[in-house]
Amino acid sequence: MDPKLTDDEKSRVKDLRAAVRRARQGSSEEVYGSEDYWKYSKEELDGEDKISDLRFRALQRNSDLSDPSFEQAAQEYKSQQEQRSAKRLSILEKEKLFDKRNKILQQSSSTTTNLTSMRAAYVDLLLTIQSKTSRQKQSDFSKDVLRAYGGTTKTNNTTYCFSVLDGTRRERDEFVAAHIFPLSIGPKAMEYIFGRDARYEINSPRNALLLPKKIEKHFDAHQIVVVPAKSDNPDVREWQFLIVDKSGLWNEYVFPGGEMKFSDLHERKLIFPNDFRPRARYLYFHYLTSMIIHFRAAQKTGIVRSELPDAEWPELTRAWATHGEYLRDNMIYGFMEELGHDLPEDLKQNALTHCAPIRSNSEAEELEEVIDSLGMIQIGSDDDDDDDDEDGNFDEDDEEGEAGGMSGGEGGQKADSLQEAKDRKDSKKGINFTSTSGDVALDPLLLLHWRSERN
Structure with a gap:
């Protein structure tokens, strides 16, 4: 369903999409588990939430609430909210685990550290x-x-x-x-x-x-x-x-x-x-x-x-x-x-x-x-989604004149949609919560710090 966004709303969505892309790019460039990695990951989810909320409010404003199509869209909106909430909780839990592990490793550099502790x-x-x-x-x-x-x-x-x-x-x-x-x-x-x-x-x-x-x-x-x-x-x-x-x-x-x-x-x-x-x-x-x-x-x-x-x-x-x-x-x-x-x-x-x-x-x-x-312990929930559910029906590229400065053209919409898909694919290479190809390794700087202190 078309939410019929106002010009101000279209501009806001465009800015939010750009922020989401920057967050995805930022997280893909950071070491998995670093402080900035978690910051960018949370910013991405926050941006997706704002886009979804804005588009759904517009849809509510411009739709017959008894229309079965609207009811279906509302269910999809709720489902996407729940998925993002679960991802946010997963990120917070993993961030705590990484922090706990890194504190142990930092403490291990002490000359008083023993095997028992x-x-x-x-x-x-x-x-x-x-x-x-x-x-x-x-x-x-x-x-x-x-x-x-x-x-x-x-x-x-x-x-x-x-x-x-x-x-x-x-x-x-x-x-x-x-x-x-x-x-x-x-x-x-x-x-x-x-x-x-x-x-x-x-x-x-x-x-x-x-x-x-x-x-x-x-x-x-x-x-x-x-x-x-x-x-x-x-x-x-x-x-x-x-x-x-x-x-x-x-x-x-x-x-x-x-x-x-x-x-x-x-x-x-x-x-x-x-x-x-x-x-x-x-x-x-x-x-x-x-x-x-x-x-x-x-x-x-x-x-x-x-x-x-x-x-x-x-x-x-x-x-x-x-x-x-x-x-x-x-x-x-x-x-x-x-x-x-x-x-x-x-x-x-x-x-x-x-x-x-x-x-x-x-x-x-x-x-x-x-x-x-x-x-070498992997800290990550294996149930994190890896499908393209980011904004679903509430982040589709159907606003007129939004893609690449084109005014209402179908080609512009497709170009933006393709770029969004590429961004998602590229970002997932960096934010791979479900990697099964190997271990999520410890930050090399921490390991080098520990070994230099021990020696």
């Missing part, structure tokens, strides 16, 4: 990122996971996947190839936590489960964990679901209109079509961080001890009775030092039995490994 800070940041970041989607990764776990069939050009819930086959679109150890934390941190043999496994099917979308969502949010189950075949490891967040999920249905509740999922074995399984150490890391995140949240909200999982469900804190060296001992010690007072005794004792004696040559070398790992 650094690993405690590392654990705290890692858990903060774990609770705020989510999944990343990769087509090659998904294909590898489908091939490894098997059970896919194709009928009439529709692909069906084997469901670990009940062994039935459902359409491929209902499933997600889920990273167990998050892609957002990065391969460098993965190598530090699990050892050198984990270096290339962040995008391996061994670090994945093929899950129904709703299950994956709650697994990713640390409300569901996968732990060892009793197996009739000693040569093949079996796994079961446990619900960590009883209050939030217990009586909720797994599928809309279905009969299975999440309470039915608790202690339910995963069914696999072949003998391929994920690595236990990655599931253990997910389990341990899920439990810690849950206990931390419970402590902050003042939940009494009797309502915590270890009181109601001892199987949660004792779920990993099998022994195995899964995590670097310094990581386990970091968890205990930073959070031990908040955790039940069973969980602490369980964690200590899963220490892997992964050692550096010296404490100084270990400290440098922590810093390098920290510097």
Whole structure:
């Protein structure tokens, strides 16, 4: 719908568009995570908001509010507002995480910094990122996971996947190839936590489960964990679901209109079509961080001890009775030092039995490994949109005489529209919140500063 802007409004929109383009250009030229990067990113959203609001007010003024076309436009306006609000919140959260990480790295340049304090800070940041970041989607990764776990069939050009819930086959679109150890934390941190043999496994099917979308969502949010189950075949490891967040999920249905509740999922074995399984150490890391995140949240909200999982469900804190060296001992010690007072005794004792004696040559070398790992952690929500929704119906190039000084010409409108599209494309190369091609690296100046101070 044409909002029929006044000449003053057209001029204002033109100025705002120019400001948005400058903000996009500015952010694309700044180091990701720098103070100016966040400033430009927020200015871009602010400009888009102002354009959208101005155009929608004009549309309200010049439209029949009962017209279905206006109602549709109003819904689109509201949807775009919500998308920008979500992006703004995501930017603010990531800005705080970057600030927290950079403060840790600046403090690490002190000659009094020791391994104990650094690993405690590392654990705290890692858990903060774990609770705020989510999944990343990769087509090659998904294909590898489908091939490894098997059970896919194709009928009439529709692909069906084997469901670990009940062994039935459902359409491929209902499933997600889920990273167990998050892609957002990065391969460098993965190598530090699990050892050198984990270096290339962040995008391996061994670090994945093929899950129904709703299950994956709650697994990713640390409300569901996968732990060892009793197996009739000693040569093949079996796994079961446990619900960590009883209050939030217990009586909720797994599928809309279905009969299975999440309470039915608790202690339910995963069914696999072949003998391929994920690595236990990655599931253990997910389990341990899920439990810690849950206990931390419970402590902050003042939940009494009797309502915590270890009181109601001892199987949660004792779920990993099998022994195995899964995590670097310094990581386990970091968890205990930073959070031990908040955790039940069973969980602490369980964690200590899963220490892997992964050692550096010296404490100084270990400290440098922590810093390098920290510097390569990706801080970014994987759910940030990357589609061209910026201004939608409320930033279309349909005003007369606005593009390139042309007066009402269709060619001028198209030229401006093409330039807008190019600006969006170019800006996204710089503001890539969903990059899966590599790690978002630490500001090199900070790393050089740390190393020069240490030396």
